[in-house]
Amino acid sequence: DQLLNRPRSLSGPSGKLTLLCDANTDGSFLVHHFLSFYLKANCKVCFVALIQSFSHYNIVGQKLGVSLTVARECGQLVFLEGLKSSVDVFFRAQAEPHPLQFLREANAENLQPLYEFVREALKPVDDGEAAWRCPVLLVDDLSVLLSLGMGAVAVLDFIHYCRATVCWERKGNIVALVHDSGDTEDEENNILLNGLSHQSHLILRAEGLATGFCRDVHGQLRILWRTPSQPTTQRDQSLTYQYKIQDKSVSFFAKGMSPAVL
Amino acid sequence: MAAVATCGTGAGSTGSVVAAGSKNHVTSFQRRGPRASGSDSSYSRLVSIAGTRPSVRNGQLLVSTGLPALDQLLGGGLAVGTVLLIEEDKYNIYSSLLFKYFLAEGIINGHTLLVASAKEDPADILQELPAPLLDDNFKKDFDEEACNHKTAESNIKMKIAWRYQLLPKMEQAGPVSSSRFGHYYDASKKMPQELIEASKWHGFFFPEKSSSTLNIEPCSLTHGYIKLLQFIQNIIYEEGFDGSNPQKKQKNILRIGIQNLGSPLWGDDICCTENGNSHSLTKFLYVLRGLLRTSLSACMITMPTHLIQNKAIISRVTNLSDTVVGLESFIGSERETNPLYKDYHGLIHIRQIPRLNNLIYDVSDVKDLAFKLKRKLFTIEWVQDNYLRQERNIYPPGFSYLLKQKDSAWGEGSLQHSTFLMSFLAKATAFASRLVRHSEPLEQTGSGRALQAAGPRLWRDGRRQEAPGLLVTPP
Numbered sequence: 137d138q139l140l141n142r143p144r145s146l147s148g149p150s151g152k153l154t155l156l157c158d159a160n161t162d163g164s165f166l167v168h169h170f171l172s173f174y175l176k177a178n179c180k181v182c183f184v185a186l187i188q189s190f191s192h193y194n195i196v197g198q199k200l201g202v203s204l205t206v207a208r209e210c211g212q213l214v215f216l217e218g219l220k221s222s223v224d225v226f227f228r229a230q231a232e233p234h235p236l237q238f239l240r241e242a243n244a245e246n247l248q249p250l251y252e253f254v255r256e257a258l259k260p261v262d263d264g265e266a267a268w269r270c271p272v273l274l275v276d277d278l279s280v281l282l283s284l285g286m287g288a289v290a291v292l293d294f295i296h297y298c299r300a301t302v303c304w305e306r307k308g309n310i311v312a313l314v315h316d317s318g319d320t321e322d323e324e325n326n327i328l329l330n331g332l333s334h335q336s337h338l339i340l341r342a343e344g345l346a347t348g349f350c351r352d353v354h355g356q357l358r359i360l361w362r363t364p365s366q367p368t369t370q371r372d373q374s375l376t377y378q379y380k381i382q383d384k385s386v387s388f389f390a391k392g393m394s395p396a397v398l
Numbered sequence: 399m400a401a402v403a404t405c406g407t408g409a410g411s412t413g414s415v416v417a418a419g420s421k422n423h424v425t426s427f428q429r430r431g432p433r434a435s436g437s438d439s440s441y442s443r444l445v446s447i448a449g450t451r452p453s454v455r456n457g458q459l460l461v462s463t464g465l466p467a468l469d470q471l472l473g474g475g476l477a478v479g480t481v482l483l484i485e486e487d488k489y490n491i492y493s494s495l496l497f498k499y500f501l502a503e504g505i506i507n508g509h510t511l512l513v514a515s516a517k518e519d520p521a522d523i524l525q526e527l528p529a530p531l532l533d534d535n536f537k538k539d540f541d542e543e544a545c546n547h548k549t550a551e552s553n554i555k556m557k558i559a560w561r562y563q564l565l566p567k568m569e570q571a572g573p574v575s576s577s578r579f580g581h582y583y584d585a586s587k588k589m590p591q592e593l594i595e596a597s598k599w600h601g602f603f604f605p606e607k608s609s610s611t612l613n614i615e616p617c618s619l620t621h622g623y624i625k626l627l628q629f630i631q632n633i634i635y636e637e638g639f640d641g642s643n644p645q646k647k648q649k650n651i652l653r654i655g656i657q658n659l660g661s662p663l664w665g666d667d668i669c670c671t672e673n674g675n676s677h678s679l680t681k682f683l684y685v686l687r688g689l690l691r692t693s694l695s696a697c698m699i700t701m702p703t704h705l706i707q708n709k710a711i712i713s714r715v716t717n718l719s720d721t722v723v724g725l726e727s728f729i730g731s732e733r734e735t736n737p738l739y740k741d742y743h744g745l746i747h748i749r750q751i752p753r754l755n756n757l758i759y760d761v762s763d764v765k766d767l768a769f770k771l772k773r774k775l776f777t778i779e780w781v782q783d784n785y786l787r788q789e790r791n792i793y794p795p796g797f798s799y800l801l802k803q804k805d806s807a808w809g810e811g812s813l814q815h816s817t818f819l820m821s822f823l824a825k826a827t828a829f830a831s832r833l834v835r836h837s838e839p840l841e842q843t844g845s846g847r848a849l850q851a852a853g854p855r856l857w858r859d860g861r862r863q864e865a866p867g868l869l870v871t872p873p
Contacts, residue, residue, distance in 0.1 A: 165757050189691045195456075195755040219688035226685050227631055239681065283680035283714040315717055322710035381757050 151303035152310070153295075155336040157329065159316035160344035161355045165381055167276045168193070170311045172200040175207050179308075180268035182257040184250070186218035186280045199384045212268060214257035218280070238286060247286060247294040255301050258308065271308035273298055278332075279315040279325055288327040295332065316341075337362055345378075352395075353378050357388070447649055447694075449507025450478065451579050456755045461509075461651055461696050464499030466580035467778040471746075471767070472721060475579070476698075477754055478651060479691050480720035481683070485703040487727035487744060490658070492769070493700045495776065496725075497655055499583055500698045502527040504597070504653040506581055511599035512633055514626055514656045516663035520601025523657075524594050528583035582775060602629050604664060622664040623682040630654060631689060640693035652695035660701045669705040676711055683718045720752040725769075742768035746778055 156166045164187075171193065174181050185193060194204040207213035216235060225236045235253035258271040281291050295312065302308040314332060317325050333339060339360040345353060361373045377388040389395070453460050453474050460475030463482065469475045476482050486493040504511045505527065513520035607625050619627075634640050639652045660679050662669055668679060690697055699719075703712050716722050727744035746767045753759040769778045 162753060164753065168757065192755050196757060199757070219684075219691045221688075222685050223631070223688040223692060226627070226688075239685070279714075279717065280684070283677065283718060284684055285677040285681060317710065317713045322713060325710070383756070383758060386757070 151307050152337040153299060153303065153332075153335055154309065154311045154338040154340065155332050156311065156313040156340050156342070157316050157333075158313070158342040159318050161342055163313060163315075163340075163342040164188075164276070165386055166340055166342060167274065167311075167313055168196050168200060169386070171204075171274060172197055172202045174272045174274070174309075175202040175204075175212065178212075178269050180212055180214075180258060180271045181207075181274060182214045182216075182254055182271070183274045183276070184216045184218070184254070185276050187276055189219055190215060190217050216253065239284060246290050247281070251294055251297045251301075254298055258302060258306060260306065271302060271306050273302050273308065273310045275310075275312040277313035277315065278328060279313075282324050282328065288324040288331070291328055292331045295335070299335070342379075352380060354381050355379060356391070447651060449503070449509060449579070450651060451475070453477070455759075458754050461507075461653070462503050462580040463496075463698070464501075464503035464581070464583065465496065465776055465778075466582065467776070468496075468723070468746075469580050471748055471778065472723075472751060473759065476696050476721065477752070478694055478696050480696065480752060480754070481687055481690060482696070482698045482721045482723065483715070483719040484698065484700045485722065485724035485749075486658075486700050487725040488704060488731075489727065489729060490700075490702070491729070492725050492727055492744060492771070494657070495585065495771070497657055497698065497700055498523070498527050499776070500653065501655055502530065502583055502589060503581060504651075505589065505593055506530055507651075508597070509651045509653045510637065510639075511597065512602070512630065512652060512654045513599060514602035514604075514629075514654070515658065516604035516622065516661065517658055519603050520599070524599065524601075525588070527589040527594070528585045529587040529589050531582040531584050585771065585776070600629075600633055602626060619681055620665045620678045622666070623678060626656070627682065627685055627689070630686070634689060634693045634695065639695055649694060652693065654690075654695055654697040656697065656699045658702060659699050660703075660706065668708060668711055669702065670707070672707040676708060679711065680714050680718055683715060687718065687720075716750055719750070720754075722750040723747070724749050739768065742770045742779070744769055 154170075156163055156170075158164075158166075171181065171183065175197075183193075190204070197204045204213060204215070208215055218236065221234065221236050222239055225234050225239050233249045233252070235250040237249045238247065254273055258273065260271075278291055278295075281294075282288060295310070298310060302310055312332065314329050315325065316329055339358075339362065341358040341360070343356045343358065345355060356376060356378045359375045359377070376391060378391050378393075379386050379388045447459075450459050450461050451474075452458065455473065459478040460469075461478060462469050463472070463476050472482075484493050484496055501511055501513065501524065511524075513523055515523060602625075604622050604625070607629070634652065637652070639650075658664070659682075660666055660668060666678055668676065686697065689695075701715070703715070703724075706712055724747040725744060726747065728739060728742070729744075746769050748767070751759050767778055769776060
């Protein structure tokens with residue numbers, strides 16, 4: 137997806153939180169893109185996949201050019217498969233604390249076991265061989281945690297702890313997907329979305345077209361660069377593209393310039 | 399083709415048919431094999447499950463929902479391992495019919511059924527399943543109808559509404575024999591008793607099971623949901639749908655049907671109050687999907703979403719389900735008297751289709767779908783009327799457009815103003831859309847009113863070629 141022509145240099149200042157947001161459409165193609173991008177760039181990735189199964193990501197990843205099974209075997213990828221583990225957690229009591237422990241509890245307070253899992257997964261390997269580049273945490277997606285009983289504050293705390301560890305301590309990046317519920321009054325989701333928007337360095341927002349469904353233009357992507365740590369007087373830079381998803385890639389074009397319309 | 403065969407039988411990571419690994423789970427999302435239509439020996443192991451077929455797009459195993467028209471809209475069928483959520487219509491008439499079609503399809507194909515309900519005993523539900531339509535005695539009626547339909551319309555070549563001819567026609571295929579993929583059912587007759595007896599089914603009737611003790615730590619799920627999840631998990635584990643016990647006989651699909659999930663009969667109060675136990679249903683759906691993904695099963699859930707008070711839950715439930723179809727029946731609503739809908743019984747909204755193993759997904763191009771329950775068939779058709787809404791990517795919704803009506807002077811429909819202002823705006827946007835698409839505006843030949851910009855070939859030789867009737871300005 138080099139069609140996303142924005143500066144994607146890893147040598148630049150890392151420690152970024154990228155927020156992926158989708159409204160009225162499915163933004164999972166962004167998750168697939170980031171996963172394949174970071175794996176190709178030789179980063180150590182911890183992927184908390186709560187929505188789909190491993191083989192789904194694997195098959196799409198192969199279309200984009202990475203093999204998740206190989207990455208998992210050689211240790212580059214740590215994969216938490218939410219759907220499969222939830223069944224294990226729910227039906228059988230686990231001996232040691234499981235990252236999805238909150239499924240069993242009536243009033244789970246925080247996501248600490250999940251945070252411990254992430255911290256353990258992205259721990260720098262001491263023996264020094266096969267040094268991966270910066271660690272990356274990828275979460276798909278955070279809105280599911282709200283559906284599973286956690287409050288918005290608990291999820292924000294989780295991201296805060298992860299940022300402290302991954303971004304500040306280990307100079308890595310975090311990418312998280314949140315659904316924007318639009319006009320339905322999902323207050324918890326709005327709290328989560330607003331809170332994360334203020335903390336993030338880069339916001340990618342995939343929206344459906346305002347005029348409804350179209351076969352040739354699947355949606356619109358808004359990119360917003362921010363500097364949350366230094367309040368500056370200059371405005372944040374923003375770009376808008378429309379996109380069409382194809383079998384192995386996504387093509388972007390400026391608004392109104394879809395090849396189908398011209 | 400030789401390369402394809404080796405890919406299928408080899409131990410490649412995508413081509414492997416059975417999962418390697420310590421627990422020997424069979425996930426239904428593995429690539430079953432090459433998409434070739436030929437019969438490879440490794441490929442035939444999984445295709446040999448009756449009533450399933452691999453999807454054309456991504457090799458995913460599909461089962462029929464019981465309605466071939468709905469299968470077509472969902473991209474071929476319901477994928478094994480996913481959840482189909484039906485948002486019920488107001489009086490639960492048509493959604494329970496779809497539920498029965500789903501179960502009847504399972505019986506015809508020999509799948510194992512798991513029926514869960516809090517309202518009716520599953521045995522009673524099974525007694526009321528519709529009978530399958532056999533080839534011979536219905537086919538000739540159907541062919542007659544199809545012929546009448548075709549001769550009336552397809553011979554007229556459309557001149558003004560020419561875009562209609564480019565649109566895909568909904569398939570109106572006839573009933574098929576039992577070895578094929580989808581079947582048609584006769585809603586007026588009941589399924590013969592011997593077929594029901596011969597099938598394998600498990601029932602979960604909540605009022606019977608609610609008295610037994612609970613052996614799981616209290617989490618925020620309601621009692622009914624916990625029992626149902628345990629029941630489903632037991633069946634999957636004992637009968638080996640998740641690959642844990644190697645099945646001696648052939649692999650089969652488990653069809654799970656859950657009726658009226660979320661209604662107060664299950665002990666859930668989201669339909670009663672706004673601030674009820676808001677996580678119970680969503681947690682249930684999440685764990686259910688986890689169970690389905692790791693086993694050879696497919697699930698249909700009907701849910702009375704029109705009763706749920708907290709709208710946020712509906713959006714969360716939609717995000718947690720794979721395929722969501724909403725039914726809206728016209729009974730009792732003001733649409734019943736609308737002449738547009740006089741042939742139909744309700745509308746079908748396909749709200750969500752999953753993207754499985756793929757970045758893209760099959761989505762049908764038509765969005766205004768209505769259903770009707772004729773004597774024997776449940777058909778879904780495109781509501782053909784709004785002439786200009788096909789250019790929806792340029793025209794904003796919310797405008798009422800020029801409506802097409804039958805039997806007009808032109809032979810295929812006349813244009814009738816809904817309101818003058820709306821039609822004026824519609825034509826103004828038509829003019830603007832031509833600018834976008836053709837990047838040359840029409841030459842200004844008239845008085846400059848937007849009414850005159852009606853089409854690229856309207857003005858040729860300085861004379862109007864086709865009379866737009868009501869739109870022309872008086873000379």
